[in-house]
Amino acid sequence: MSIGVPRENWIRATRSNQGGFTIVELLVTLVIVGILASAAIPMAELVRQRASEQDLRLALRELRTAIDAYKQAGDEGHITRKIGESGYPHTLEELADGVIDARNPSGARIRFLRRIPQDPFAEVGTLPAQAWGKRSYESSHENPLEGADVYDVYSRAPGVGLNGIPYRYLVVGRGAAIHRKRG
Numbered sequence: 001m002s003i004g005v006p007r008e009n010w011i012r013a014t015r016s017n018q019g020g021f022t023i024v025e026l027l028v029t030l031v032i033v034g035i036l037a038s039a040a041i042p043m044a045e046l047v048r049q050r051a052s053e054q055d056l057r058l059a060l061r062e063l064r065t066a067i068d069a070y071k072q073a074g075d076e077g078h079i080t081r082k083i084g085e086s087g088y089p090h091t092l093e094e095l096a097d098g099v100i101d102a103r104n105p106s107g108a109r110i111r112f113l114r115r116i117p118q119d120p121f122a123e124v125g126t127l128p129a130q131a132w133g134k135r136s137y138e139s140s141h142e143n144p145l146e147g148a149d150v151y152d153v154y155s156r157a158p159g160v161g162l163n164g165i166p167y168r169y170l171v172v173g174r175g176a177a178i179h180r181k182r183g
Helices: 005-015 024-073 091-097
Strands: 132-135 153-156 170-173 177-179
Touching: 005 024, 024 091, 024 153
Parallel strands: none
Antiparallel strands: 132 153, 170 177
């Protein structure tokens, strides 16, 4: 208790300060929370886009590995093919459905994928096999066209990645993403 201040006034003064926050304190707190939230929302969007781009790279790697394994199985005589065929699968579904092993007397199927991965940037409801752009062995990489086989796949997404490369030109090679030369 201080000297010169009556006890009743001192008790009343200390109790009035314990009542809660002032409107100014609440407004300052709301402004600070708003500033933090406005900084966090773009970061969350960036994290989501980065995760989708990583999913795209993994899906492309999985599809291209399966296409190469199909070609190798054909070169080793496990897949029968007609003269003049490239040895690449005719469709993406063929990779998941499998083909009959020509060297196996019991006629077992060789499957190269458990399922066709979805393009993470494809519209919702698009079937995985239709989501991907497919390049035939006979077409150039500058102007990929579908044909009798599937030599390569690419994303049909119109967007541009965080690295500035359009998703359509994304090529996965040796653990790093590189891009195709644009014609």
